[in-house]
Amino acid sequence: MKDLIDRTLEVLAQQPSRQFKAKELARLLHVPPAKYAEYRSLLRSLAQQGLLAKLRRNHFGHARQTSTVTGKLHVKTQGYGFLIVGEDQEDVFISQKNMRTALNGDLVKVELFARPTGRRAEGRVVEILQRSRSNIVGTLRHGKHFYFVKPDDIKLLRDIYIPEENLNGAKAGQKVAVTIESWEDELQNPEGRVVKVLGFPGEPGVDVLSVAYAFDLPAAFPPEVEHEAEQLAMEITPELLAQRLDLRDRLTFTIDPEDAKDFDDAISMRELENGNIELGVHIADVSHFVQEKSALDQEALARSTSIYLVDRVVPMLPERLSNDLCSLKPDTDRFTYSCMMEISPRGKVVNYQIAETIIHSKKRLNYEQAQRIIDGKESATPEIDETLRKLNRLAKTLTKQRLRNGSLDFDTPEVKVILDETGAPIEIRRKERQESNRLIEEFMLLANQTVAKHIDVTLKKQYRKKPPFIYRIHEAPDPLKMKDFALFVKALGLKFDHQQQVTSKLLSDFLKQVSGSPEADIIENVMLRSLMKAKYAIANKGHFGLAFHHYSHFTSPIRRYPDLIAHRTLKEYAKGYQPELHEWYERKLDRAAQKASERELVALEAERASVKMKQVEFMSRYLGEEFDGLISGVVAFGIFVEIPEFHIEGLVHISDLDDDYYHFEEKAYRLKGQNTGQIYRLGDAVRIKVVKVDVSERILDFILVEKPHPRKEERRKKKEQKKRRKR
Secondary structure: HHHHHHHHHHHHOOOOOOOOOHHHHHHOOOOOHHHHHHHHHHHHHHHHHHOOEEOOOOHHHHHOOOEEEEEEEEEEOOOEEEEEEOOOOOOOOOOHHHHHOOOOOOEEEEEOOOOOOOOOOEEEEEEEOOOOOOOOEEEEEOOOOOOOEEEEOOOOOOOOOEEHHOOOOOOOEEEEEEEEEEEOOOOOOEEEEEEEEEEEEOOOHHHHHHHHHHHOOOOOEEEEEHHHHOOOOOOOOOHHHHHEEEEEOOEEEEEEOOOOOOOOEEEEEOOOOOEEEEEEEEEEOHHHHHHOOOHHHHHHHOOOOOOOOOOEEEOOHHHHHHHOOOOOOOOOOEEEEEEEEEEEOOOOEEEEEEEEEOOOOOOEEEEHHHHHHOOOOOOOOHHHHHHHHHHHHHHHHHHHHHHHHHOOOOOOEEEEEEEOOOOOOEEEEEOOOOHHHHHHHHHHHHHHHHHHHHHHHHHHHOOOOOOOEEEEEEEEOOHHHHHHHHHHHOOOOOOOOOOOOOOHHHHHHHHHHHOOOOHHHHHHHHHHOOOOEEEEOOOOOOOOOOEEEOOOOOOOOEEEHHHHHHHHHHHHHHHHOOOHHHHHHHHHHHHHHHHHHHHHHHHHHHHHHHEEEEEEHHHHHOOEEEEEEEEEEOOOOOOEOOOOOOOOEEEEEHHHHHOEEEEHHHHHOOEEEEEOOOOOEEOOOEEEEEEEEEEEOOOEEEEEEOOOHHHHHHHHHHHHHHHHHHH
């Protein structure tokens, strides 16, 4: 055996930079096939001892061999981080000392350490390829002999030293945006320069401005982009009309939020002689004005999405387009790109037409007005009233069919913060999803689905090859996440069979099964967390959550770049698809899809941060008061509790659960007391007291004044299980 070990190490030493498969080593060393399993175990044992390196599955190398990987660094608040390499690759653990000068979100190159069998991949940062942000926002402080900025982001663990000549007029206590000028030694703090003085905390607008700068959101459009937009005009020439379907005599109207300024979709309906309905979804034709590779187009791609902060919008396009030329205002001729679908009484699309059109919207409704018309409490015109009610019946048919097919309909609450004229929060309420909202949602879903199917089925058949396109995909969940979900519901006394193929229909049926139970909301919450995130891609993998085989984004080109490029691509294919340009289209669309997916994540984080900031400010008036709450999250360092009255979440730190030593049971989403058996789990009702409010840090801390009783919880669960068995 010793001879075999020596020969193995000798082979690896002769080619220290090479990786060998276990079978390859066995063949080189003439290991008999009958002894292969034993030899593979020997290799793993040697790796555990550090005598050789186990690099990836059944691949081995010299102990000193290193390999590098590239990815984004995600730093945890505890100081360590993980390198996110790719969808199908394992994350790499990076300790704080091995991060060097890398910051959260940076694109970095990491050198992997030799890994003993059974241990997770670990490495150290060797190169920072791209900083995740140009600005860091924080509060300027004055030490004894120097100035420094304490970052707002708790994942940025170092203060930034600011020389006096780099203050740019900033004063101690002000919020500032800084850029790092130099940081060569990770043992020292970075040196920076103030690039923007935002103002003192508490001054109107400073808080949201801080969020905008923290996420590097663009403040204004470059002059050349604004100039290009101002040169555009709505010119209806005979030549343009000849290229479009003229639908100006059709009854079309828009339904949008009351405070909306850009109206990018309108709807129409016609009853056909065969008993079917023609539903028209008419979308602002942004691609008519925004030409490919223009300054407008390049800026729209860089932004990729409009971002809706709590008191302002960071738009994808200048106002000249979003609020004027491309806004489907009432009583105004507008260029549109329409998807007109012939729908049977059962809700099936039996025919469709996608075409460049011109419309003349007859009415602008908001969701509340539309709902009152549906309910018979208000009237627009007799024709609009009747059409809207028929459209509502159609939407219900479509919804029923979609849910029957297994589409998941998560009713996750969306919060709206009402501000006064100074920007202070005066009310927090949940946005209602009424029938009027669902009507528009359903029609947009159908148009998006029809457009994707047009590419995948009709054009594929026409050209005998599917042309490239951007899809909105939602992949099937990770089996391990579904296993964890099954363990969670098992702890609630329920059964979910994760070993069969998990489909959206299976999950939808399970939600129906638990509907109305005390655990229903929390089960929906955990299920949602267990699913993949939707994204843009050129490979159509379907949309798991919607149970659609074909899905794209087509209906919001004013605020989403994928929709704009979808319009542009559809128009090009309508003139004729050129197979010789297939790879060129793929590369172009893939770049846009990746950029849009990245910017969407930034937008979501920025929007949540701005809302959270105002929520915390709102709670400052309730410091010291008590509220009923629900446990909305369980982590190793405590429990998050939501106050349903205000839709606000705060933390009860584990150090404040001082009656016992609590263990975090991650897969059961609970903390359990070592001595008392006290359990805090997702969904439990508790009573809390507000003890800390820090607006600038967005921190809201609670302590418990009343906790769930474990025996009472068990009795409640058993009682509910009996009820369920009787159903």
